[in-house]
Amino acid sequence: MRRLAAPLRLAADLALPPRCPGCGAVTSDDHRFCVVCWDGMRFLAPPWCATCHVPFAYDRGPGACCAACAAKPPRHAGIRAAVAYGDVARTVALRLKYGGRTAFAETVARQMARLLPDDADLLVPVPLHRWRLWSRGFNQAALIAASLARIGNVSHDPFVLRRVRATAPLRAMGSRARARAVSGVFAIDPARRENLRGRHVVLVDDIHTSGATSDACTRILLRAGAARVTILCWARVLPGEAGD
Ligand SMILES: [Zn+2]
Ligand SMILES: [Zn+2]
Numbered sequence: 417m418r419r420l421a422a423p424l425r426l427a428a429d430l431a432l433p434p435r436c437p438g439c440g441a442v443t444s445d446d447h448r449f450c451v452v453c454w455d456g457m458r459f460l461a462p463p464w465c466a467t468c469h470v471p472f473a474y475d476r477g478p479g480a481c482c483a484a485c486a487a488k489p490p491r492h493a494g495i496r497a498a499v500a501y502g503d504v505a506r507t508v509a510l511r512l513k514y515g516g517r518t519a520f521a522e523t524v525a526r527q528m529a530r531l532l533p534d535d536a537d538l539l540v541p542v543p544l545h546r547w548r549l550w551s552r553g554f555n556q557a558a559l560i561a562a563s564l565a566r567i568g569n570v571s572h573d574p575f576v577l578r579r580v581r582a583t584a585p586l587r588a589m590g591s592r593a594r595a596r597a598v599s600g601v602f603a604i605d606p607a608r609r610e611n612l613r614g615r616h617v618v619l620v621d622d623i624h625t626s627g628a629t630s631d632a633c634t635r636i637l638l639r640a641g642a643a644r645v646t647i648l649c650w651a652r653v654l655p656g657e658a659g660d
Contacts, residue, residue, distance in 0.1 A: 437511070437523045438504040447523040449504070458500040459527075460652070468495050470655060484655070492634045493616075493644040497624055497652030498527040505651035509622050513556045521556065524622070524650040525563030532568045533646050537615035539565050539572035542633055543602070545582040560650065561620040570618075576608040577633060586628055594628035602633055604640040613641040624652040 434446045438453030449457070463475040465482035468490060472480070499505045512520035541557035549555055558574040565572035580603045586594045604612070617637050619630055624647065634645040 437508045437517075437520050439507075446519070447526055453504045456502065456504045458502060460497050460500060468492075469497070471500075491631065491638060491645070492619075493646045494533075495624060495627070495630070495647045495649070495652065496528075496531040496533075497649045498524065498531060499651050501623065501625075501651045501653040505623075509556075509650060512559075513552075513622065518554060518556075518559055521559035522563045525560050525567055528560070528564060528648055528650060529567045531648055532564065532570065533616065533618065535616050536568070536570050536618045536646070538576075538611060539568075539570055539618050539620050539648075540577050540633075540637065541572070541574050542619060542621040542629060543574070543577050543579040545579045547582055557621050560622060564620060564648075572620075573608060573611055576605055576611055577637065578603050578605055586626060591626065591628070594626050595631070598628050598632040602636050604636060609640050612637060614643050616644045616646070617642040619645055619647045621647065621649040622651070624649040626653075 433442045434444065434448065435441065436443050436450040436453050437447065438449055438456070441450040441452075443450055460469065460471055463472040463480075464470060465472065465485055466479045467481050467485040470482045470484075472482075508520055508524060511517040512524070539561045541555060541561040543557075544552070544555040555574070561572045561574065564570070579601055581601045583597050583601055586597060589597060619633050619637065621630060624630060630647045634647070637645050
């Protein structure tokens with residue numbers, strides 16, 4: 417394959433049938449899941465907490481909040497996720513992030529688009545540290561934000577928020593250690609700060625786990641003048657369920 421001239425390689429790629437992003441089964445269209453994978457995903461929708469969008473088992477009425485939000489109102493204006501974290505959601509995220517399947521950014525963005533707030537002004541991806549960007553070659557959150565920007569016709573800025581320090585994986589840490597680990601990790605590019613002033617910023621990520629990273633990003637975006645920050649991601653580990 418490597419020795420084919422570029423136009424031939426392109427032709428070969430185009431001739432391949434579309435495949436399910438979850439399992440690789442042949443499907444009718446690009447970005448379309450097979451029935452098994454589709455049924456295996458839990459799409460998040462109301463009834464849910466009016467603040468953080470954690471799904472409720474039953475409708476508690478308009479404006480009802482979960483116990484956590486009622487006890488301590490969060491900084492963000494909502495955490496919106498297309499699906500609950502599970503096998504298919506994880507596979508797609510891993511293939512995008514480590515398998516180099518960058519087209520999956522479009523796949524997940526299509527599912528996330530329905531949750532884009534109507535008054536969103538600016539999409540900002542959770543940044544990677546430059547070393548990680550260098551070794552991976554791309555930031556999956558920035559690819560998703562770029563696709564979403566195109567689908568939703570909203571501006572995006574992958575440079576306004578920067579990760580100035582690399583962090584160890586947060587998975588094994590408790591919540592206080594996580595908050596400590598991400599403190600001082602993010603910074604705003606002073607030359608782009610004006611882009612944030614008074615805007616409804618949507619922070620875009622692939623997987624939302626503990627919330628430590630998005631909380632640190634939200635805090636600095638608000639401090640830099642953003643009016644509101646809503647978090648929008650592909651998949652979310654729901655409270656009480658283990659991620660990995
Ligand atoms: Zn499938
Ligand atoms: Zn809540």
